Amino acid sequence: MAIDTQPGHRLDKRPGGGGPPQVVRRILLDNGALSALVVLVVILAIMSGDFLTTTNLLNVGVQAAVTAILAFGVTFAIVSGGIDLSVGSVAAFSGVMLGWFTTTQGMPDFLGVVLAILTGTVCGLLNGVLISYGKLPPFIATLAMLSAARGLAQVVSEGNPVLLPDSLSWIGKTIGEWLPVPVIVMLLMGLVAAVVLARTYSGRAMYAIGGNEEAAHLSGIRVRRQKLVIYTLVGTFAAVAGIVLASRLASAQPNAATGYELDAIAAVVIGGASLAGGVGKASGTLIGALILAVLRNGLNLLDVSAFWQQVVIGVVIALAVLLDTLRRRT
């Protein structure tokens, strides 16, 4: 009847007993995606001498950054049992607005960045309103936004790239020898996402809503309001990704980030989140994004054609989720 075992006596993951090798082993066993990433890195290191160089690894980080930041946002939607298809378009739209505010309108950089973030946030809020109060399925609402935001990006830019002021280009560059700003932004946003998911009320509500929306409702969670928060946050993260992307290219392209929503969703799912909701972590999403980037980079180094790369990535996505499902079933 009574339980005298204290919390977590069985699933304790904290190090303490056992040496570091055992801890590493346990972490890898508990986390399929991380093991996959490690295996991938080892294989590529063996097959290509260029892979494990500082320059190349930083390159991988920069390539992963935009996808990862988008994916952190999408994690919120997926954990809550929803989806956001509009992040690529919203990122492009936010980037274009950054160019428009700073270059076309001549506003100060800082204000431009704030307004660009606001742009994505408002797009997300609109998604949230459609989903919470319009009762649209997230798939439909964000599909509409995917089209609308892309269209607005084209309208504002009249279909042409908008140059960014030189003073903003640092966001896409590397400080010193080995500090790429996109990677710093990625890690920062990852930290924010991790804290939101694990520590904030809204984050815990995401798991509750995704785990069982009716149970969440019957436990006093204001589901509609929380969904508004969720999709607004996704929009904010998309805007940040858009700014990083535009800064890297030194110009905001209205058709940038096309299809990135699929990479973002893939990263979230490879990272162990369930499309059914209730499960997912920021760390998993980061690993998912890194796997995609490492894979692309490695296949490039190995001279695999871009066409075959797509095939390989498709296989990896299917395998990752398949393994995860099998692991969960046992």
Next chain:
Amino acid sequence: MTTPDPPPARELLRTEGIRKTFPGVVALDGVDFDLRAGEVHVLLGENGAGKSTLIKVLSGAYRADAGRVLRDGKPVRISGAEAAEKLGIATIHQEFNLVPQLSVAENIFLGRQPRRLGIVDRKKMEADAKVLLDRVGVTASPRTPVGELGIAGRQMVEIAKALSLRTRVLIMDEPTAVLTSEEVARLFAIVRKLRSDGVGIVFITHHLEEIPAIGDRVTVLRDGRSVGQVPADTPEDDLVRLMVGRDIAQQYPRERGKADADAGSAPLLRVSGLRKQGVFEDVSFEVRAGEVVGIAGLVGAGRTEVVRAVFGADPYDAGRVEVAGRQLPGGDVWASHTAGLGLVPEDRKGQGLLPEASVADNLALVTMREASRGGLVDRGGLRKEAARIADRLGVRMAGLDQHVRTLSGGNQQKVVIGKWLLAKSRVLILDEPTRGIDVGAKVEIYQLINELTASGHAVLMISSDLPEVLGMSDRILVMSQGRIAGELTAREATQDAVMALAVGTSAPGTSEMEDSPRGH
């Protein structure tokens, strides 16, 4: 097996010693049952007696652990729905297996539409459907979408579908529960016609007065065993005794002393004139500290709808809900929680729990908002609280990180209740709190209810388990067709008194459900 009937007709189906266990529960523990051609054999038993499990075994949804099923005297294995279909066994469940968007004809022939060169032959399909519909007396066109039919119409489509499969054994699970008296009469006419065609019908009902009207023989199940087989004209009292078969007082350890002492205290929960168009009407009642008020009634009487509205889970049209004198805004679960209300919903997995989340997270579901400082949730503090309540309730688990999905039903229910105890709810609404949990855990829940009321909590309990309502409640509200048909004290309440109110008549024999049909 004693059979009073003179000419033993051909035996269609027989089960011998059927046994089926689930983790922690013995659902069937030796069921002997037989069905002859051209008879209506009523399966009777309390909720949880094993009726549903038995028909799931017969329809291939469950595989029995032990025992034999014989069809036409030959042992058979019913490994799935398809196997049952091949054996001529069809089941009409309470939840219909129909696609509302498709037409009547398409539903009848779903998956086996007549085809010509691979293309569905609509003309033949609709003509065939028409013949079947005529047999069951449905006048609607075969082209009507099923969604446009009423409940009774859909039931007839299910029967027509069963006929199209050349069914010899038709199992009907509480077919009258959702019908008006007129529809029941029509259903009975069709059942009699099928019987005269030589079909064997297994008929489940909770309405004892229907048994002599439609049945030939009755098999009574209790605690997973077949405890008796009697003719359908057996007096109701005898049937009830067979069904219950034990001393209610022993199983329900309600300690009532305290409640009587508090009878004069102010009500913790007061509901007045609650109304929701077409769902419930004029619902007023009070629950005092230290009291268990039971809500009895047939499935569909509006009990769950009322408590959900009281709790703020669904909106209502008119009326007031007060908790300790404070009026609730309505339609706001959070406000209900802060006022001191808690709800343990009827569908534990579907409405009460996050199945894939941990015990700790489930217990913190309500309280995590109050445990937030500066936007951050104090998960360490919540975890301590969760450990404390899990210990107090005796939740059997490997640890707080265990997924609740993997707990037994009784322990899952303790987690749902624990969530509200952590939230310091003073009024607990329990909707079918012991449904589907084993006997031992049931008693633990009853003891918990006793402890709660002894410490000044109030409990409002819906239960379809009559002995449970009678055994645990200090007062019983009986609902019928969206209204409170009457209130009984623990002393006045008997199964008969409750059933009479629930069915909406005190004189059996007169048309039992005369009121307008409930919303389709």
